[in-house]
């Protein structure tokens with residue numbers, strides 16, 4: 120066997136591909152499912168927290184800041200293990216899927232809150248005064264005047280952060296969620312061959328490269344805003 | 347309430363687990379000491395390459411950066427530690443972690459430096475070049491010091507991410523903090539060691555998180 | 568003007584940016600110790616010409632000789648060339664992370680390889696020359712615009728250039744700060760420095776320059792001593808431009 124054949128045989132073995140592609144596809148499907156759920160719930164929660172924070176109640180703001188700090192400081196895998204292995208001892212049984220979704224949602228919400236909050240702060244005070252002087256309420260001002268302007272500043276960092284956190288769906292492997300990486304490592308140990316891992320890698324690239332690219336474009340488009 | 351205390355904040359178990367946790371924490375610190383400087387350095391190389399005037403340097407680097415930003419770090423780590431052995435390349439868990447981190451972190455740090463470099467107007471480079479400095483000297487003495495200052499908050503918050511990422515090493519059985527905690531958990535059937543690990547991370551990273559927010563606010567105003 | 572020693576000779580210089588013809592055949596000579604003043608409407612190619620002289624741009628065709636050396640040659644050590652030609656920018660471009668002294672010292676140390684003590688001595692001397700010896704330790708953001716520009720001049724002077732190029736050195740300054748920079752330039756002229764200046768300070772041009780060159784659309788429309796250009800311009804374009812400029 121030539122070097123090249125051996126390389127193909129290790130990473131791109133056709134028989135292995137044929138046998139395991141349904142598993143990989145189902146893993147990809149689960150990954151997408153969690154990803155979409157996390158993005159929707161995480162960003163909504165983050166936005167809600169940022170809006171709440173803009174009201175400036177100390178009793179609410181302190182917990183929000185602590186929540187954000189905690190989730191920025193703790194590795195998601197630690198949270199996942201605490202919930203997945205700790206809760207059953209209290210009689211609460213959550214599936215791996217649910218735990219993964221909850222943890223990633225909280226993490227994304229924390230980062231999104233920070234980003235939205237920075238965006239809201241970046242809108243000049245005059246915008247608030249102008250809107251309020253025309254009789255708009257606080258919430259209306261936020262929704263119609265401030266947030267549309269804040270969004271310009273938040274799109275790029277939020278996209279990048281969302282990609283980074285969505286990639287953490289791979290952590291589901293550790294708690295038996297049948298997502299992409301889990302399917303691949305399982306297939307790999309059955310097939311005794313690295314092809315499934317390569318398939319998963321390629322699937323990740325297909326899934327994330329367009330988003331990474333879009334993030335880069337957005338960053339460029341909004342770069343002038345940050346200075 | 348008592349149940350929660352018993353299951354998550356069990357002092358007896360924590361005291362029992364203390365020595366092994368401490369060793370794990372030491373290993374986490376060791377990982378950080380290797381992985382942060384190597385990422386910062388690799389990122390610098392990536393940034394210099396991706397701001398190069400030569401297209402044949404810029405392009406391949408941009409593609410590689412996008413690839414490593416698209417692959418989940420855990421998938422990369424497993425590819426290296428479980429995939430490469432099939433090709434006859436066997437790395438210790440420590441080496442596998444360091445290698446996968448180098449690839450992943452260089453891409454992220456590299457993007458941050460690049461943004462910093464691009465934030466410096468061309469006038470600075472022109473002024474430096476007009477006094478006879480070489481392109482490289484201008485980069486080192488004039489552009490980079492300003493670029494790094496401009497993206498300091500991003501460098502700090504990415505470093506926080508890097509420290510958190512070291513927890514992935516537990517998946518490939520490298521005995522760092524989280525691995526040790528999970529060991530203790532599986533022996534005691536109690537989540538307290540993991541809560542303890544969380545506390546270690548908090549002690550290490552909370553100040554850094556505060557610093558990052560402070561820097562972000564300072565630079566944006 | 569019998570024996571002029573040309574130190575800068577520009578011969579049929581062309582420069583294109585993509586499909587913009589910024590310079591279309593510039594031919595110009597400047598003698599040692601002379602001040603050449605470039606005037607002309609916005610976009611006429613004044614900055615482009617200066618940038619070619621410092622090789623911040625590479626001309627499309629044509630030659631530039633500095634002290635007899637062709638600096639448009641393909642294989643030439645640009646860093647050596649640039650160190651012999653000082654450039655002062657409209658926006659100062661001081662390094663914000665270095666003190667005034669540090670700004671002056673950087674090239675002395677890294678390009679000329681001088682020791683710290685030596686570089687410092689030169690820096691202090693040059694800062695004194697522009698009247699800023701008491702501001703040596705200040706950072707750019709602690710200096711006024713006029714002071715910043717004088718530091719930038721000192722930064723170029725420190726390398727003992729044969730020629731100094733000024734691209735609108737006072738345009739970014741508040742009116743009351745313009746004088747201090749012009750005073751320094753005047754003093755340089757009296758010290759015998761060769762200078763090429765792009766500026767809208769017509770009164771200064773009249774008083775201090777040896778040569779005035781009026782450019783439009785990448786070409787020289789008219790050139791001559793200040794008295795001739797300002798008082799008896801030949802070309803219609805020059806006349807309209809000066810009328811608007813004085814207004």
Ligand SMILES: Nc1ncnc2c1ncn2[C@@H]1O[C@H](COP(=O)(O)OP(=O)(O)OP(=O)(O)O)[C@@H](O)[C@H]1O
Nearest residue numbers: 584585587588589608609610611612613614615616
């Ligand atoms: N980097 C560039 N790329 C493309 N076109 C350029 C570039 N720099 C200058 N130009 C064009 O070249 C022409 C000459 O520009 P230049 O800056 O030399 O004019 P100028 O006389 O200095 O004008 P101003 O008084 O406004 O500074 C203009 O049409 C300008 O748009």
Ligand SMILES: [Mg+2]
Nearest residue numbers: 613614615734
């Ligand atoms: Mg100009």
